[in-house]
Amino acid sequence: MKLEVNINNIEETEQLAEILGPLISGGTVMLLKGDLGAGKTTFAQCVGITLGVRRRMSSPTFNIIKSYNAENFVLHHMDCYRLENSDEDLGFDEYFNEQDVSIIEWPGFIEEFLPDEYLSVTIEKTAGDGRLFTLESNGAKYDSVLEALQNVIPSD
Numbered sequence: 001m002k003l004e005v006n007i008n009n010i011e012e013t014e015q016l017a018e019i020l021g022p023l024i025s026g027g028t029v030m031l032l033k034g035d036l037g038a039g040k041t042t043f044a045q046c047v048g049i050t051l052g053v054r055r056r057m058s059s060p061t062f063n064i065i066k067s068y069n070a071e072n073f074v075l076h077h078m079d080c081y082r083l084e085n086s087d088e089d090l091g092f093d094e095y096f097n098e099q100d101v102s103i104i105e106w107p108g109f110i111e112e113f114l115p116d117e118y119l120s121v122t123i124e125k126t127a128g129d130g131r132l133f134t135l136e137s138n139g140a141k142y143d144s145v146l147e148a149l150q151n152v153i154p155s156d
């Protein structure tokens, strides 16, 4: 399933995160795609807040993986940009488990390590602070997430 959401400003990005957050449960893997500066880290931070992360989530570009305690699970925030042209396995299997949640920027650089099922979120810049969010589900669990999201999202 595929769902497009037009965002006009950063407040609406926060609102989308607030709607998506409660639909995220342990075992969820969310891929964040889009160009440099599209808003992947910003969206991950907004989602983290809705999940109960109290620490500030800084960009994991240098560390690649940062883990946070959320209310009901551990949240792994990854930025795989620095793994371009590398096939290094940082032990991804251990992160993509049934309990934890992972949010992954630049997932294309760890394609061989990704699980079969995930929620993919592509962010594209439109005018000004506008963004087009395209959410795509890969797997039945994520179809349900997008169906639920579609039912609560304010339509344009």
Ligand SMILES: Nc1ncnc2c1ncn2[C@@H]1O[C@H](COP(=O)(O)OP(=O)(O)OP(=O)(O)O)[C@@H](O)[C@H]1O
Pocket: 007, 008, 009, 010, 011, 013, 034, 035, 036, 037, 038, 039, 040, 041, 042, 043, 059, 079, 105, 128, 129, 130, 131
């Ligand atoms: N509607 C919006 N949603 C998200 N970010 C926005 C929006 N409007 C403006 N911005 C700004 O765009 C920038 C996005 O930067 P961010 O670090 O989140 O991008 P990124 O996709 O993670 O980039 P990188 O590929 O370098 O990791 C921030 O400065 C943010 O304030």
Ligand SMILES: [Mg+2]
Pocket: 040, 041, 042, 059, 079, 105
């Ligand atoms: Mg980023």
